[in-house]
Amino acid sequence: MLYNSRRVITLARKLRVVDYFALGWGTMVGVGWLVVMDDWLLRGGVLGAILGFAIGGALLLPIGYVYGQLVTAMPDAAGEVAYTAKVFPQSISFATGWMMILAYFIVCPWEAVAVGKIAGYIFPALDSMELYRIAGRPVYLPHLAIGLALTGLLTLLNYRGIRLSATFQNWTAFGTLALFVLFVGFGVSKGSPVNFPPLFTHSPFVSVLLMMQIVPYFMTGFESVVKGAEEASPEFRARGFFKAIWMAIVVGILFYTVVVAAVGYVAPWKQLTHEKFMTAIAFERAVGSRWIVSVILATALLSLFKVFNGNFVAASRLLFAIGRRGLVDQRLGHVHPRNQTPSVAVLCIGLATGACMFLGDATLVPISEVGSVASAIGWLAACAAYYRMGPAPRERWIAALGVIVGLLMILMKIVPGIPGHFSGYEWLALAIWSLLGLGLTWRRQPVPVASDRTLNRH
Numbered sequence: 001m002l003y004n005s006r007r008v009i010t011l012a013r014k015l016r017v018v019d020y021f022a023l024g025w026g027t028m029v030g031v032g033w034l035v036v037m038d039d040w041l042l043r044g045g046v047l048g049a050i051l052g053f054a055i056g057g058a059l060l061l062p063i064g065y066v067y068g069q070l071v072t073a074m075p076d077a078a079g080e081v082a083y084t085a086k087v088f089p090q091s092i093s094f095a096t097g098w099m100m101i102l103a104y105f106i107v108c109p110w111e112a113v114a115v116g117k118i119a120g121y122i123f124p125a126l127d128s129m130e131l132y133r134i135a136g137r138p139v140y141l142p143h144l145a146i147g148l149a150l151t152g153l154l155t156l157l158n159y160r161g162i163r164l165s166a167t168f169q170n171w172t173a174f175g176t177l178a179l180f181v182l183f184v185g186f187g188v189s190k191g192s193p194v195n196f197p198p199l200f201t202h203s204p205f206v207s208v209l210l211m212m213q214i215v216p217y218f219m220t221g222f223e224s225v226v227k228g229a230e231e232a233s234p235e236f237r238a239r240g241f242f243k244a245i246w247m248a249i250v251v252g253i254l255f256y257t258v259v260v261a262a263v264g265y266v267a268p269w270k271q272l273t274h275e276k277f278m279t280a281i282a283f284e285r286a287v288g289s290r291w292i293v294s295v296i297l298a299t300a301l302l303s304l305f306k307v308f309n310g311n312f313v314a315a316s317r318l319l320f321a322i323g324r325r326g327l328v329d330q331r332l333g334h335v336h337p338r339n340q341t342p343s344v345a346v347l348c349i350g351l352a353t354g355a356c357m358f359l360g361d362a363t364l365v366p367i368s369e370v371g372s373v374a375s376a377i378g379w380l381a382a383c384a385a386y387y388r389m390g391p392a393p394r395e396r397w398i399a400a401l402g403v404i405v406g407l408l409m410i411l412m413k414i415v416p417g418i419p420g421h422f423s424g425y426e427w428l429a430l431a432i433w434s435l436l437g438l439g440l441t442w443r444r445q446p447v448p449v450a451s452d453r454t455l456n457r458h
Contacts, residue, residue, distance in 0.1 A: 011077070011230050012162050012340035017240040019166040020225045020232075022173040024248030027310030028221030029176075030107065031114055033259045034280065034300045038273040043214075044207040046264035047199035050257045052211020057219055057253035063379045063402040064249050066386045067223050068242035069395065075229035075238070077342075078321035080378045080385075085325075087388040088381075094327045096381040097318060098437035099374040103220050104315035105349060106371045109356035111308040112151050116143025117361075118304070121277060122297055135362035147357050154309050155350030158316060161339050162231050165313060172306035179299040180255070183283060183292055184262045190286040191266035198270065210419055213412045216379075217372030218256065221307075222248040223379070224314035227321075312349060320345035328440045367429045369422070373413050380406030 015023075032040075040049045076082040081097035120126040120143060129141040158165045200207040225244050232240075263269055263279050266286035275281045280296045320342030323332025336343035383402030391399070414422050422430075 009335040009337055010340065011335060011342065013231055013233050014161075014163040015166055015228055015231045016233055016236065017244055019170065020228065020240065020244035021247050022166070022169045022306070023228060023310050023313060024222045024225045024244050025251050026169050026173040026176075026221070026306035027104075027224040027314060028219055028248060028252045028307075029255055029303060030111060030218075030307035031118070031300045031304045032218050033256065034277055034296065035114060035117070037260075037263055037279045038275070040211065040214075040260060041264070041269055042201055042273055043210040044202075045198050045200040046196050046260060046269065048201065048204065048207030049211050049260045051208045053215060053218075053256040053260065054253060055208065056212040056215030057249060057256070059405045060215075060219055060222065060249050060379075061246070062398045063383060063405060064222055064245045065242075066383045066395075066399050066402050067226055068245050069391070070382060070386055071226040071229050071241045072238040075226075075232065075241075076321065077227055077230045077317040078325065079223065079226045079229075079318060080382045081318070081322055081325065081327070083385040084381050087385050090327070092381070094322065094437070094441050095434075096378055097322050097327070098433075098441075100378040101315055101318050101322075102367075102433050103371045103374040103378065104224065104311045104318065105352065106356075106367050107311040108151070108308060108315065108349065108353040109147075109359070110361070111304050111311075112147035112353055112357050113143070113361045115150055115301070115304055115308075116140070116146045118277075118297060118300055119143070119146050134360040137360055137362040139358070139360045144357060148354055150305075150308065151350055151353050151357070154312050155346060157309070158312060158346045158350075159336070159339065159341060159343055161341060162228070162313075165309060169306055169309050169313075172302045172309070176299055176303045176306060177251075179295055179302065180259070183295045183299065184258060187266045187283040187286050187292060188262055190288075191262075193265065195266065195268045196264050206419060209412070212409075214372060216375045216409050217369075219249070219252055220371070220375040221310060221314075222252070223382070224310060227314045227317040312346075312353075316342055316345045316349045319348060367433075369413070369426045370429045370433065373410055373422075373430075376406045376409035376413075380410065 043049065044052050070083050071079075074082050078085075078097065080100055081093050084096050085093040116126070120140070126142040126146075127140055130138045131141055131144070132139055154165075157168055202210070222245050225241060225248070229241065259279070263282045267282040269278070269282060272278045272281050272285075280293045283292045283296060284290060319328075319332055320335075321333070322328050323330055323334075323345060325333070332345050332348065333342070334344045335341070380403055383399045383406060387396055387399035387403065390396075412418055412421075413426075
């Protein structure tokens with residue numbers, strides 16, 4: 001909603017519970033299960049990876065509970081910015097929101113690059129017309145063209161209306177689940193438990209720890225539900241936010257643990273970690289036919305479309321919300337009078353995604369690592385804000401647990417000496433993003449909005 005204007009133009013109210021689930025789960029699960037399965041298994045082994053996702057995912061349930069409480073009381077697209085603004089200084093509120101924008105936004109160019117790589121795997125002729133190299137990795141013209149075309153399509157969908165975007169999200173999310181059940185169900189009928197070893201690639205503790213470090217990145221998305229809170233249909237009941245958030249987390253845990261177990265079951269995975277898209281290769285070896293690879297790649301493309309679109313929605317809504325609050329240029333808070341979408345923010349995310357594509361995946365990797373910490377910062381801040389609001393004792397304990405989980409997930413990535421901690425490239429990426437945010441918000445005066453005037457106690 002726009003404030004301080006004669007004519008109030010709101011975001012279109014069109015979303016239902018099923019739409020919020022598709023947004024939350026769809027924003028969470030991308031194509032990591034195909035593209036970096038080798039990294040997961042080399043980090044933890046089959047059992048280490050399963051336990052990493054199961055434990056790390058379960059630890060997000062109290063955080064999901066806190067988000068459900070907060071969005072019910074404050075259905076504001078600003079999400080973490082709105083929650084922290086009630087109990088913390090403006091600087092903390094903006095920093096939290098700026099980190100969460102990075103967590104969502106960086107997924108967009110990453111997926112735009114990934115779609116070109118998957119297309120190149122299906123049609124090898126697309127791995128041609130090399131334009132340049134970054135860190136030794138080639139950037140191909142056809143890959144760029146495909147990624148830019150997909151970026152343009154999603155920008156157009158989100159510019160035209162949330163209902164169009166939500167319909168696209170629903171079809172791709174539930175299509176992904178249907179194809180996933182198909183290829184896993186058929187593939188495991190050909191597998192054997194003798195393929196599982198080694199269960200851990202390091203000691204059990206280190207194996208699980210190395211996996212839990214990346215859980216924030218691969219499980220980020222359930223909280224995207226709150227970014228669309230202002231677009232709930234008039235008949236929507238607030239408890240629907242709880243359902244969508246918890247279902248997104250639970251289905252996300254099941255998806256990741258099942259796909260890891262399936263890959264370890266269908267083929268001797270240790271022999272395949274050098275293969276490109278080892279998930280597809282493992283199932284092809286088990287079934288002895290190419291058709292299952294086609295099903296897996298179709299699943300991956302649908303999954304890529306939904307995670308790209310879901311993060312696009314979340315990033316654009318959060319950018320719109322901080323613009324509306326005057327924390328950055330207020331033009332970003334503009335609502336299109338006919339489409340009722342945050343049109344300026346949508347165009348900015350689309351253009352920035354297209355520009356970042358030219359960096360190639362070599363440059364995007366360290367930024368993605370920062371994105372996992374950015375998510376944990378947002379979760380910690382939201383739980384700390386809820387704790388400071390003074391809820392009932394039981395809810396305060398849950399909020400405190402959420403704070404501890406968020407803090408541990410941050411420390412696992414930034415403390416030197418812990419396996420998998422930040423390198424110099426990650427610190428550089430974090431510094432650049434922080435300086436960019438500082439430059440955009442310097443000396444801006446915030447604009448009071450309705451959600452900041454709600455009561456502290458629920």
